[in-house]
Each structure stands twice: as structure tokens, then as C-alpha cells.
Amino acid sequence: MSITYPKKEIILDNKIEVIWDQEILMSDGVIIRCDIFKPNDDEKYPVIMTYGPYGKWLHFDQIYSEQWERMCEDHPDVPAGSTNAYQNWEVVDPEKWVSDGYVVIRVDSRGAGRSEGVLDLWSHKEAEDFAECIEWASNLEYATGKVGINGISYYGMNQWQVASLQPKNLAAMCVWEGASDYYRELGYHGGIYCSFTEAWFQKQVLTVQNGIGENGLMGNIKGDWVAGPKTLSEEQLRKNRKEFPAEILENKLATDDFWTSRMPDFSKINIPLLSSANWGGQGLHSRGNFDGYVRSASKEKWLEVHGIEHWTEFYTDYGLNIQKQFFDYYLKGKENGWQDRPKVNLLTRYPNEVFKENYYSSWPLEETDWRKAYLNASNLSIDQHNPKEAEVTYQGFSDGITFLAPPVDRETEITGPIGLKIYISSDTADADIFAVFRVFDEELKEVTFQGAIDPHTPVSQGWLRASHRKLDKKLSKDYQPYHTHDEIEPLSPGDIYELNIEIWPTSIVLPRNYRLALSIRGKDYAWPGGEVKGLGNLDDVFTGVGPFKHQNELDRPSVIFDGNITIHTGGKYESYLLLPYIG
Incomplete structure (x- = not known):
């Protein structure tokens, strides 16, 4: 027997x-559906919303x-205090938020889940929908008029977009591990195509495309x-979606409309911001949280950085307390001291997954001592001084060359973004550089x-x-080179070129x-310990880079990218x- 929606239900001892399945009519006539969790009384409360x-x-x-079981086993504070019956991937647990005086609204994005329309991931239309949903929620009879947005990954990434549209009742945003630049952080790393979205689209998106219906999943x-x-x-499903991975491959420059239409205007993000990054988020999320924090126009903004898995700290008491203090x-x-909190909160990283909490006033950190560490091709060392000219050659699709520094003579902290300048020549018209900063x-032993x-x-x-x-001369800094990705400039075989490479922000003591x-490689980093079992909904095997791989033959034909590459160091080739x- 079919159920008629929307449907009200009282849960958890009244x-x-x-x-369930409340309809929201978009300005173009498409029906978007959401679930609303609210205190069972007649009071008004602020809203926490996600759209994805x-x-x-x-x-x-x-x-x-696998992610849920491991998180609950390693962090018992996550399931504690909740029946966990309404836990949904990468969004807040309504039991823990409604009990503290919030209305929680989960919106299925256009063309996904229970919402109608054409599925077009991170499109400008999605951002407009999100803005309309925020305004709709602010006018609910049980809402105070203030809306906050809070979520992980997709539910964080689209916050940058909607905030730059400035919906008038959007009062605060918490982007927890959410990329902000879809070209540089998702589709093309340094201009090299990343295949992550291929499996992700098939396993995590198409399985819940609106219209799968009885051929899909029954929700628990x-x-x-x-x-x-x-x-x-x-056939109808195909007509109702844009093929996101294929579109990425077709749009190779950051200036293509496909990318520019998805790029947030940071100068228009002016609401209170909490940006939360993960040191280990290489390949998708970490860069965007740092960049979004620095570039957003918000005068009231905070940066938090942690480690371990992508989803975990959002749900732990550590993360939950930070989020609630911010939104409260x-x-x-609520006068809870948030306004006096230092702007930057880091879990500084030590070997063996040890973290120590530290507070600062700016990013990069105010006490940063920038030092050059010179590459020496003659003995593959890293030196304090620029050596004499030397060169070393490796094949494009190989493990490349590793430069090793001498042992540090005391405990040493490196925390922040890293700039790399190298000079290379190639015997073909191009070269892909994979730069791996290691300890x-x-x-x-690594x-x-x-x-x-x-x-x-x-x-x-x-x-x-x-x-x-x-x-990009306007946006580039010595410690963070920023590339335009607006044209392709082939190499002349044998000629020497200066390359400036952005190594994503990190922390290590x-x-x-x-x-x-x-390591300067011609292919993805590979952990010396070999392959390990992956996560089935992301990748079956992990080798050190998770699902963020760069092996597409159309993007990296061997005739171009498997040539000999020479690194030039020392003298006038100051690499x-x-x-x-720090300290």
C-alpha cells in the first residue's frame, strides 16, 4: 500500500x-522534496539545512x-546519546540537534532522491535551488527566520556557491571538508585529469537518481x-541527468563555462563562516577549506583543521561541540564565548596519528619562518644552500626521483602551504609532475x-x-602558486622550463x-607497503592516494607523457x- 506524502510523524517519546517528503516548489515549477525534523511544540527555532x-x-x-561501523567502534561518542535511527551520510544527526533547539531540514537536490528534475551536479541551477530552499525554510511558521547550513563534502562544497548568491536569511555556514574549486580540486589536479568522479558517480549518485524508484534502494x-x-x-533516467564525469573530460580548461558556472564568487561570501579542513584530504577537500577561508569576504570567519577519516570528526563530540558553539x-x-575564540584552531599532526590542539590568529600562521630547501640533482639531496648545476633524468610513467634531506637535529614543525619551484626539460611536448612531500x-621507513x-x-x-x-599573477604567492589553466602551452623538446607547483597545506612535527x-614522480604516489583493501563504494583497492587517481589513457597518452623528463637543479636553475x- 502506497503512502501519501507529506506525512507527519511523532517520534522519540513525543x-x-x-x-516526511515535504514539497518545495521551485520558481521554474520543479518540485523538490525535503524531510523536516523539529521539536514537538509550538515554539520557533533556527534551521540547520543541507541540500544534496x-x-x-x-x-x-x-x-x-564499513565507514559507519569503524567510526562507531573507534569513537563511541558518535553513536552515544542517539538511537541513530535517522543517521544519514555526511549530514547532522537530527536527534542531537533538535534536542538542542534546532529545526533540521534535509533536502534531496534536483533530480536526486525524492526530488524531481534533471540531475546536474553542482550546477548553477542547483545553487539557485538551494537559495530558494533557504528562503522557504526561513518563512516556516516554526522557524525564527535564521538559517544555517552545515554538512560534509557535497553538503559543504555547495555552500560556497549558495553563499555567494547571498540569500537574505542565510545567517551562518559551516563547510566541513568541502572543496571550493571544482576544477583544481576535483576534476583536474594541476591540469591532470582525476578519475575519482567516475566510480563515485556510478556508485554513490546514479544509485539514488530520482526515478530509480522500485529498481533502487528501500531506505532504512x-x-x-x-x-x-x-x-x-x-531511457528516461538518461534524459533526466547530465553525465558529470564525461563532462569533466570534455572541459579541459578552468575557463570553460562548465567550470566557471560552478565557481563561487568569494568576494560575495560575507556571512559568518566556519571552514573545517582535513590534513589528509589530498585529492579533494583540504585545499578548498583553506582557500575558501582565506579568500572569502566574511569578516567573521574561523578555520579548524583536523586529521583521520573524512567523515569522523564531524560526528565526534569534538566536532559537534565546535559546530554547536558556532551556530548557537x-x-x-547565545553569549558562549565564540566571538573570543582564536580564528585558527589546528590539531597539529605528529607521527602515529597523534594530534595536539593549538590556536593561532591567521593562516598562514603568524609565526611562520619561510625557508628554502634546495634540491640537488648531483646526489639527490635536499640542502640549505643552492648547489652547483646538475641534472637527473627519469622516465615519465616511473617512480621518478626522490630527494632526501639530512636528519633534523631537534623536534621540527612544518605547518602551512608549500611552494615548489623546479626546472625541467622533456623529450616530448609535455610532462606530468607528481610531487610528493614525505617524511x-x-x-x-616512511x-x-x-x-x-x-x-x-x-x-x-x-x-x-x-x-x-x-x-595567475594576481592570485599566486611564493608559497602557493596559482595557475590560470586557461590555455595549453606545449613544451619544445629539450628546452628547459620553470615550473611552480602548489603542494597542498599540511602539518607535521x-x-x-x-x-x-x-619525490618527483611520473605517476600517482604508491605506498611502499603495497596495496590494501579499499572501500567498496569508492574503490576496491587503495595504494596511497585513495580513489584520487590519474591514469586515464585519453588524458595521459604514453606517447606524450611517458617520455624522458630531466630535472635541472643548482646555479641558475634554483630548484x-x-x-x-613553525617555532
Whole structure:
């Protein structure tokens, strides 16, 4: 027997009222659907909203069971204090927020889950929908008029876009591990195509496209079809979606409309901001949280940085307390000391997954001592002084060359963005550079970390396709080169070129006698310990970079990218890392 929606239900000993599948009519006539969790009384409360494609009726542990089980086992504070019956991937637990005086609204984005329309991921139309949903929510009879947005990944990334549209009742935003530049952080790393979206689109998006209906998943949250109510043919489903990975491959420059239409205008983001990054988020999320924090026009903004898995700290008491203090202050006007909190809160990283909390006033950190560490091709070392000219050659699709620094003579902290300048020549018309910033212990065993996804993630990474070497002179800094990606400039074989490479922000405290290293490779980093089991909904096998791989033959034909590449160092070819030493 079919259920008629919207449907009201009282849950949890009469404490929470739920309105399932509430319709929101968009300005173009498309019906978007949401679930509303509110205190079961007649008072008014601020709203916490998310908008995204993962299916609001799909319980966290249905297709993300490995992540859920591990998180609950390692962090018992996550499931504590909740029945967890309404846990949904990468959004807040309504039980823990409604009980503290919030209305929680989960919106299935256009063409996903229970919402109609054409699925067009991170499109400008999605951002407009999100803005309309915010205004609609602010006018609900049980809402105070203030709306906050808060979520992980997709539910964070689209916050940058909607905030730049300035919906009038959007009062605060918390972007938890959310990229802000879809070209540079998702589609093309340094101009090199990343295949992440291919499996992600198939396994995490198409499985909940609106219209899958009875051919899809029954949601454990509501006990109804996650992507209904209609069941459409495969032909109809194809007509109702844009093929996101294919569009990425077709749009190779950041200036293509596909990318510019998705790029937020940071100068228009002017509401209170909490941006939360992950040191191990290489390949998708970490860069955007730092960049969004720095570039947003908000005068009241904070940066928090943590480690371990991509989803975990959002749900722990550590993350939950930070989020609630932020939103309590801006949505409820609660005088809780948030305004006196230092602007930058870092969990500084040590080997063996040890973190120590530190506070600062700016990013990069105010006490940064920028130092050059010079590459020496004659002996593959990293030196304090610029050496004599030398060169070393490797093949394009190889493990490349590793430069090793001497052991540090005392505990040494490096925290911040890293700039890399190198000179190269190639015997073909292009070259892909994979720069891996690494640390080795006293026995020259590599120190890796539980990254956002991969359990053996290096300290940091950067990428650049040599034909994309052109810099944006306005946005580039010595410690963060910024490339325009607006034209392709082929190499003349044998000629020497200067490349400036952005290595994503990181934090590492080296114990005495540990060493820094830099690998310049022609392919993705590979953890020396070999392959490990991946996460089925992301990738079956992890090798050190999780699902963020760069192996597409159309993008990297061997005739171009498997040539011989020579690194030139010393003398007039001053190749070096610009490192942020702290203390």
C-alpha cells in the first residue's frame, strides 16, 4: 500500500515531530522534496539545512556500512546519546540537534532522491535551488527566520556557491571538508585529469537518481523507496541527468563555462563562516577549506583543521561541540564565548596519528619562518644552500626521483602551504609532475597517516601538467602558486622550463633524526607497503592516494607523457621547496 506524502510523524517519546517528503516548489515549477525534523511544540527555532544528492532516506550504514561501523567502534561518542535511527551520510544527526533547539531540514537536490528534475551536479541551477530552499525554510511558521547550513563534502562544497548568491536569511555556514574549486580540486589536479568522479558517480549518485524508484534502494530511515516515488525507464533516467564525469573530460580548461558556472564568487561570501579542513584530504577537500577561508569576504570567519577519516570528526563530540558553539552564537544569539575564540584552531599532526590542539590568529600562521630547501640533482639531496648545476633524468610513467634531506637535529614543525619551484626539460611536448612531500623515520621507513580516505597517505602532494604552467599573477604567492589553466602551452623538446607547483597545506612535527623527502614522480604516489583493501563504494583497492587517481589513457597518452623528463637543479636553475617552519 502506497503512502501519501507529506506525512507527519511523532517520534522519540513525543519529543520530535517529523514531516516526511515535504514539497518545495521551485520558481521554474520543479518540485523538490525535503524531510523536516523539529521539536514537538509550538515554539520557533533556527534551521540547520543541507541540500544534496545522496538520498535523505538512505541510512548511513546501508551503503556506507564499513565507514559507519569503524567510526562507531573507534569513537563511541558518535553513536552515544542517539538511537541513530535517522543517521544519514555526511549530514547532522537530527536527534542531537533538535534536542538542542534546532529545526533540521534535509533536502534531496534536483533530480536526486525524492526530488524531481534533471540531475546536474553542482550546477548553477542547483545553487539557485538551494537559495530558494533557504528562503522557504526561513518563512516556516516554526522557524525564527535564521538559517544555517552545515554538512560534509557535497553538503559543504555547495555552500560556497549558495553563499555567494547571498540569500537574505542565510545567517551562518559551516563547510566541513568541502572543496571550493571544482576544477583544481576535483576534476583536474594541476591540469591532470582525476578519475575519482567516475566510480563515485556510478556508485554513490546514479544509485539514488530520482526515478530509480522500485529498481533502487528501500531506505532504512523511512521504509520507502529512496529514489521514488516514480519508477522510470533507463531511457528516461538518461534524459533526466547530465553525465558529470564525461563532462569533466570534455572541459579541459578552468575557463570553460562548465567550470566557471560552478565557481563561487568569494568576494560575495560575507556571512559568518566556519571552514573545517582535513590534513589528509589530498585529492579533494583540504585545499578548498583553506582557500575558501582565506579568500572569502566574511569578516567573521574561523578555520579548524583536523586529521583521520573524512567523515569522523564531524560526528565526534569534538566536532559537534565546535559546530554547536558556532551556530548557537550566530543563530540563537547565545553569549558562549565564540566571538573570543582564536580564528585558527589546528590539531597539529605528529607521527602515529597523534594530534595536539593549538590556536593561532591567521593562516598562514603568524609565526611562520619561510625557508628554502634546495634540491640537488648531483646526489639527490635536499640542502640549505643552492648547489652547483646538475641534472637527473627519469622516465615519465616511473617512480621518478626522490630527494632526501639530512636528519633534523631537534623536534621540527612544518605547518602551512608549500611552494615548489623546479626546472625541467622533456623529450616530448609535455610532462606530468607528481610531487610528493614525505617524511622518513630514523630507519628510513616512511611515515604515512590515516588520510581522509586512504589509510596510508603521505604528508602532502602537489601536481602540475607542464603545459599548464602559466601563473595567475594576481592570485599566486611564493608559497602557493596559482595557475590560470586557461590555455595549453606545449613544451619544445629539450628546452628547459620553470615550473611552480602548489603542494597542498599540511602539518607535521618531525621527531629528532627524522628526515624530509620530496619525490618527483611520473605517476600517482604508491605506498611502499603495497596495496590494501579499499572501500567498496569508492574503490576496491587503495595504494596511497585513495580513489584520487590519474591514469586515464585519453588524458595521459604514453606517447606524450611517458617520455624522458630531466630535472635541472643548482646555479641558475634554483630548484627548491619553500617550507613553513613553525617555532
